[in-house]
Amino acid sequence: MNTAISSLGASTSAASRVVQLSFAALLGVFIVGFAGFSQMDVVHNAAHDYRHSMAFPCH
């Protein structure tokens, strides 16, 4: 239960920890997915050079 001594937010329960961390990771995945994979033309054109530079398969 209490392995959180040196972690960010020491006094939270293990279950709540995992939920919050999973939520943070999902948020990150959503951001990357939207910027890298979104089919909207506007997003594609705005992030065009970025997507090419990151080698996202996008068009």
Add this chain to the structure above:
Amino acid sequence: MTIFRNVVFVAALTGLLAGIVMAAMQTYATVPLIKKAETFENAGGGHDHAATDPATGTEAAAPHSHDAGTPAHEHDGEAWAPADGFERLAYTVLANIVTAIGFALVLVAVSEILGGIASWRQGIFWGFAGFAVFTLAPGLGLPPELPAMPAADLGGRQIWWTATVIATAVGLGLIAFRSGVVWSLVGVALIVAPHIVGAPQPVSHDSPIPADLHHQYVVAATVTNLIFWVVLGGVAGAIRSRVARSAGSLRDSFA
């Protein structure tokens, strides 16, 4: 939501910094090559002389920098696109910062579940892992592409890319965080599997882009990504260890 808030804080700072570094590297390393490739792409429309001759096209076209105003490619009837110059650069910088924060969120949250990044040095190793997962593994099957290059069906490539990222991440995780040879073997198998399946490839690799320009681009994109991930991991480790220290000493106020 203490942990969530701290992770977002660390990721936002880390992503801001790594995104700016990445945008600066792209401006000098990859974007000039993309713009050069676009002159070949536009040449497909028919007003350029270099690429039309298939026999000499690759040889003759490569060294020239077509400075004759070719980049004016406002496609009528298409969706909004940033104007060349400052606007285009600004959106590239923005995309870099936003996605760097996204990558940082994933990196910090996952590493936190597995015990947390203890220092900037450990962070650099996490960065190497991120590079392997998001650049190296998918890049083996789907190398960085320039505009005007042929590619297979988009949906298939996105599925392969995503599956490869997940398999490589899980594989590395099993090797690093599970004891026992069996888990390591499973990890290696997971990392190798997507490449046995193989990435979707175009019917023909014939392209107006000279091979040496593409090669230059693959190297530039891969190396800039490597530096990006090392910076992302290192900075995340440095900031995280500071936040964790203050969170430890100020435990009550964070609770």
